[in-house]
Amino acid sequence: MSETLDLDLARKVLAAQPFSVLLGARLTAFGDGEATLELDLREELLQQHGFAHGGLLGYAADNALSFAAGSAVGSGVMTAGFTIEFLRPAQGETLRAHARVIRAGRTRAVCRCDLTTVDGDGVTTLCAVAQGTIAVTEPTPETERDAP
Numbered sequence: 001m002s003e004t005l006d007l008d009l010a011r012k013v014l015a016a017q018p019f020s021v022l023l024g025a026r027l028t029a030f031g032d033g034e035a036t037l038e039l040d041l042r043e044e045l046l047q048q049h050g051f052a053h054g055g056l057l058g059y060a061a062d063n064a065l066s067f068a069a070g071s072a073v074g075s076g077v078m079t080a081g082f083t084i085e086f087l088r089p090a091q092g093e094t095l096r097a098h099a100r101v102i103r104a105g106r107t108r109a110v111c112r113c114d115l116t117t118v119d120g121d122g123v124t125t126l127c128a129v130a131q132g133t134i135a136v137t138e139p140t141p142e143t144e145r146d147a148p
Contacts, residue, residue: 005071005075007027010035010067011026017063023039024039024040025037025039025059026038027067029098034100035068035099036064036097037063039060039095040093041090049089051089052089054086056090058130060095060115061084061099061113064097064099065111065113068099071101073134073136076137078134079134080108080133081133083131086127090128093117093120094117095116096115096116096118098114099130107136108134108136110133110134111132113131113132114129115128
């Protein structure tokens with residue numbers, strides 16, 4: 001049976017991911033089918049033109065999508081697949097990935113994620129969008145009951 005997740009527990013889950021720790025990722029919001037993940041855009045995370053590397057955006061989308069699903073269906077989740085569309089180069093001080101559940105069922109959750117950058121003045125710029133399917137590996141009593 002899955003445990004109920006809150007922001008503190010979700011942050012512990014993130015901290016248990018060595019790659020997330022290496023990147024310096026942090027959860028700034030979590031709950032009610034939504035999650036926000038942020039990373040500081042430091043030099044070693046950029047590509048040769050000075051923009052955030054596309055792999056970094058993919059990582060942020062993947063994790064934000066999974067955390068959003070986890071906030072709706074419990075901690076037993078795993079990414080089944082996602083797509084990402086890059087809209088403009090990601091540059092600024094912070095990369096923010098905000099994901100939300102569109103539909104959660106017994107075995108899958110479909111989520112969307114907006115990836116924005118935040119500059120030093122607090123101006124946000126949408127740089128990519130992603131959609132993902134998250135597999136529910138440990139259904140909760142709520143998802144069992146609400147499943148079609």
